[in-house]
Amino acid sequence: MILYNYLWIALQLLIGFNLVFPFFLYVLWKIRLIFQKRQPEVPLTEQADYAIIVTAYQQTDMLPYVVSSILKLNYSNYLIYVVADNCDVSGLDFNDERVVLLRPPETLASNTRSHFYAINHFHRPHERLTIIDSDNLVEPEYLNELNHLFNKGFKAVQGVRKAKNLDSTFSCLDAARDIYYHFYDGKVLFELQSSATLSGSGMAFTTALYKECLEHLDITGAGFDKVLQAEILKRNYRIAFTEDAVVYDEKTSRSDQLVKQRARWINTWFKYFKYGFTILGTGLQRMSINQILFGIVLLRPPLFMFILASGLFLLINIFISLTGVLIWAGAFFLFALGFYIALLHSNADSRIYKSLINIPKFIYFQLISLLKSRNANKTSIATTHYHGPVNDN
Numbered sequence: 001m002i003l004y005n006y007l008w009i010a011l012q013l014l015i016g017f018n019l020v021f022p023f024f025l026y027v028l029w030k031i032r033l034i035f036q037k038r039q040p041e042v043p044l045t046e047q048a049d050y051a052i053i054v055t056a057y058q059q060t061d062m063l064p065y066v067v068s069s070i071l072k073l074n075y076s077n078y079l080i081y082v083v084a085d086n087c088d089v090s091g092l093d094f095n096d097e098r099v100v101l102l103r104p105p106e107t108l109a110s111n112t113r114s115h116f117y118a119i120n121h122f123h124r125p126h127e128r129l130t131i132i133d134s135d136n137l138v139e140p141e142y143l144n145e146l147n148h149l150f151n152k153g154f155k156a157v158q159g160v161r162k163a164k165n166l167d168s169t170f171s172c173l174d175a176a177r178d179i180y181y182h183f184y185d186g187k188v189l190f191e192l193q194s195s196a197t198l199s200g201s202g203m204a205f206t207t208a209l210y211k212e213c214l215e216h217l218d219i220t221g222a223g224f225d226k227v228l229q230a231e232i233l234k235r236n237y238r239i240a241f242t243e244d245a246v247v248y249d250e251k252t253s254r255s256d257q258l259v260k261q262r263a264r265w266i267n268t269w270f271k272y273f274k275y276g277f278t279i280l281g282t283g284l285q286r287m288s289i290n291q292i293l294f295g296i297v298l299l300r301p302p303l304f305m306f307i308l309a310s311g312l313f314l315l316i317n318i319f320i321s322l323t324g325v326l327i328w329a330g331a332f333f334l335f336a337l338g339f340y341i342a343l344l345h346s347n348a349d350s351r352i353y354k355s356l357i358n359i360p361k362f363i364y365f366q367l368i369s370l371l372k373s374r375n376a377n378k379t380s381i382a383t384t385h386y387h388g389p390v391n392d393n
């Protein structure tokens with residue numbers, strides 16, 4: 001009986017840790033800011049040469065818009081490589097020598113295959129590359145802001161993906177989730193001397209590092225960013241974060257779109273969370289803050305999963321332990337406070353705050369995603385985006 005009690009407590013601690021961990025990081029971050037000396041800016045010298053890789057799978061509707069936004073960059077030393085995988089390119093006409101349209105002869109159906117198709121067709125040996133999705137738009141200072149971090153010696157940099165659309169409850173809640181992760185898994189982690197997690201786009205690397213990490217691997221389905229960040233952390237490099245390098249990302253606006261996207265993401269977490277054990281173990285051996293904190297983050301379940309599990313433990317404790325109820329209530333309060341701090345820091349749109357009342361609905365559809373996650377990468381590999389009137393149901 002005593003053993004069962006210890007196991008019950010250990011299980012609750014394991015899940016409850018995820019509720020309070022972000023607030024714990026926030027407190028450490030605020031303490032560090034008090035004692036941290038301001039680092040002098042490294043002056044920008046010559047413009048580094050960038051390859052901007054834009055990948056599209058089956059859909060080309062938004063390619064003209066993303067290319068147009070890139071061509072407005074306040075930067076001159078770059079080429080854009082548009083990889084149109086399994087796409088009809090007859091309607092695409094890019095009349096600019098900086099744009100290279102690539103149409104693979106065979107379907108690649110893989111982000112990294114598309115990236116390396118572009119790399120193998122570089123018109124010149126670019127020093128750095130940045131990855132942009134076909135539904136993104138970029139701020140004019142995007143490359144200049146990345147350069148501030150590269151000039152400090154970093155080999156990998158993650159920018160911010162802000163919401164391009166807030167036209168539905170789902171897109172607002174999707175944006176709220178991104179704000180939460182960008183703040184804690186991006187800004188806070190990086191400034192605590194660890195690494196920012198990668199977000200699939202709006203990220204940049206030295207070409208040499210990208211090739212070193214992924215050239216020997218053939219990654220299919222979603223999650224190439226999970227493999228890439230693990231490979232970078234295994235080498236104990238830090239992934240830098242800047243909230244000033246901004247790309248605008250199309251958020252999910254429909255329930256069917258949300259379910260398919262989240263099913264792939266959940267599948268990806270189950271497939272790759274094991275990297276957390278390796279990185280955490282290596283970090284403990286080396287006493288590397290970078291690897292220890294990042295390893296812990298990789299082991300954390302998706303947001304909705306540990307919230308639901310925590311709610312279940314709270315309900316069970318109503319019948320067995322008043323102390324347990326109070327502890328869980330306190331943990332939920334710290335989580336809610338941490339979430340609010342992230343939104344406050346980002347100056348979140350009022351529509352995002354108003355959408356929070358629909359979090360239970362959002363979680364319900366993610367539960368459906370969980371049930372469909374096992375075969376998610378076999379049925380679809382890209383998010384389909386829709387335009388026009390939106391129905392949240």
